[in-house]
Amino acid sequence: MEPGEREGEGADAAAGAAETADPERLKALSHPLRRKILRRLAAHGPATSTTIGEALGENTGTTSYHLRQLEKYGFVEEIPERSAGRERWWRPTRGPRDVRMPAAGSLAAADRPVLAEVLRLGHAEDMALLSRLPEEYERDREWARLSRGFTHMTREGLAEFFEGYLRLLREHGFGPEDAPPDARPVHLRLFTLPADED
Template identity: 60%
Template sequence: MKDDEPLVLNDPDRLKALAHPMRRRMLTHLNIHGPATSTTLGELLGAKTGTTSYHLRQLEKYGFIEEIPERSSGRERWWRRAQLPRDIRFPSPGELSPEDQAVLTEFHRIGLEEDRALLERVPAAYRSDPDWVKGSRGLARMTKEELNEFHDAYVALLLKYSHPADEAPSGARPLYVRMYTLPADED
């Protein structure tokens, strides 16, 4: 897979690895704050080390994280996010078998819970530092083809202005960025 090709999570087992709230929180922490140990993650997430170790092994098994051998010693293992394409997409329901579509539904449900929690933080974050909180709401009319072009252009723009942690310029901060489209005439 080329670096600029999107990674489509159409492997049900791989998707299932991400359809767990603790694993998603671990990945978010590693992505924002950098490498950590199972013990550190357990303390931050209020979980036992055995629990975090199990979830870390699942994330490693499916290629989402990797051990940092040069930092690990004895029983202390350090973990970081694996180098994956920055454009990660989920499959359409038709790409999965009927029994695996439940995994995609759970993946979406957990993501929606995360997004609701983020939206609840917007007013306080805006009061605290409005220069770092941006938003846009709108109604657009597009064909499916135009929507696909719009989405690809959005992802390209996001990738153009975002930096991997190790390449971020001084003053760059990790930001949550979300974009949704859904039909407005199905209310």
């Protein structure tokens, strides 16, 4: 997911983080077109349902409906000063940019499939990005950077490392409306897996 937010998983949301534990809010993120709309707004800044529809190959009625659903659950907001008549301008909601998925055990059994679908969609998006890495790395190493790591950590140390990574994103990142002219939208991913299960 890339709605102009940093997505993380974990039950311990840090200060400034917002956990998406509401099942209805999770359902809003489980629709592929809504995720594309969020990524579009995060990468290219404010847009109307018409301009988003043109960019994504969808009709305006469809994108308008999904924008209203995203607004209902707090992921996007209208920009009243830019909207006029029937033309409404949208942007990612301002506020916490670190949105965390709940632990599966914190959800009712009936809501866990929704979380699984959100994570499945995110995994598919991540795999599509990963498949682009060799070509992008060859084209422009200044923007396509990579690192592979291996170390031993304690549970507490790993949690601290993760929070430090998110602090660096907040320190060095910009939203689409406040980015300097030489900034580009950049996909960033961090995941950790225990190696003793290999």
